[in-house]
Every structure is written in structure tokens, then in C-alpha cells.
Amino acid sequence: MAIRNIIKEGDPMLNKVCRPVEKFDGRLAQLIDDMAETMKEANGVGLAAPQVGVLRRVVVIDVGDDHGLIELVNPEIVEHSGEQECVEGCLSSPGQYGITKRPAKVKVRGFSRSGEPVEVDGEELLATACCHEIDHLNGILFKTHVLRMLDPDEVGGK
Ligand code: NI
Numbered sequence: 581m582a583i584r585n586i587i588k589e590g591d592p593m594l595n596k597v598c599r600p601v602e603k604f605d606g607r608l609a610q611l612i613d614d615m616a617e618t619m620k621e622a623n624g625v626g627l628a629a630p631q632v633g634v635l636r637r638v639v640v641i642d643v644g645d646d647h648g649l650i651e652l653v654n655p656e657i658v659e660h661s662g663e664q665e666c667v668e669g670c671l672s673s674p675g676q677y678g679i680t681k682r683p684a685k686v687k688v689r690g691f692s693r694s695g696e697p698v699e700v701d702g703e704e705l706l707a708t709a710c711c712h713e714i715d716h717l718n719g720i721l722f723k724t725h726v727l728r729m730l731d732p733d734e735v736g737g738k
Pocket residue numbers: 669670671672712716
């Protein structure tokens with residue numbers, strides 16, 4: 581496994597629509613392992629492949645709940661309900677946080693690294709993370725959804 585460089589906001593790579601994964605091979609497994617390690621090292625709760633310069637539909641999420649590490653290939657939000665206000669940030673925009681509105685619950689379908697179907701039901705932070713990371717695959721950054729950016733002194737320990 582290896583830590584990969586996280587691309588920062590302003591790089592046009594982050595505005596591209598990513599292509600679906602077609603080959604569930606060792607290269608995909610390597611990408612997912614590297615993304616998980618990179619996310620962990622950066623203390624993130626999610627990371628999308630374009631953030632490490634790979635324009636493919638792959639995300640990793642770990643919000644620290646009992647889902648553990650979630651790996652999703654070609655993920656789609658198939659159901660969403662309710663609404664929540666979130667404090668959201670992004671590893672590509674270090675130190676910046678804003679208030680967003682997202683669905684309170686989502687159902688996501690995708691595939692594992694070996695091509696098995698995976699379904700995730702997410703609420704609260706996990707719902708936000710699913711929306712945020714899948715947005716990345718469509719070239720959308722969280723600031724698109726921000727109602728108000730937070731001042732650094734409002735962010736506290738984050
Ligand atoms: Ni992000």
C-alpha cells in the first residue's frame with residue numbers, strides 16, 4: 581500500500597466526470613488500498629478516486645461507526661429521504677468548512693473490489709459522506725452545496 585498525493589481545490593482534475601470501472605482487477609484493488617491508507621493518514625472520513633488523480637468511479641468512506649471501512653465501486657444513490665444540516669469539509673480543501681444541507685438518509689448501491697453488489701444504508705454523517713464522495717465522481721465539490729462557510733474560529737477542534 582502507498583500514500584497517494586491528495587489533489588487540492590483549483591486543480592481541474594476535481595471538476596471532471598469520472599468513468600465507471602470496467603475491470604475488477606489487481607490494479608483496482610491497489611487503488612482502493614492506497615485510497616483507504618491515504619484517507620486514514622489524512623484523518624478523513626471519505627476519499628474519492630479523482631482526489632488522487634484517478635478519474636474512475638471509486639470511493640472509500642469510514643465515518644468511524646460500525647460500518648467500518650466502506651469501499652464502493654461505481655456507486656449510485658438509489659434512494660434518499662429527509663434533510664439535515666451538516667458541517668462539511670473536504671481533504672481537497674484543507675481547513676475549510678461550511679454548512680450544507682443534505683439528505684438525512686440515503687441508500688447507495690455499488691460494487692465491491694471483486695465486483696460483488698454492495699448496498700449501504702447511511703444516516704447522519706454517513707449519508708453526508710456518501711453524497712459528498714459520489715459528488716466528487718461527478719466533478720462536484722462540497723462548496724456547491726454550502727449555505728455558509730464557517731470562520732476558522734467557529735470550526736473549533738475540527
Ligand atoms: Ni471531498
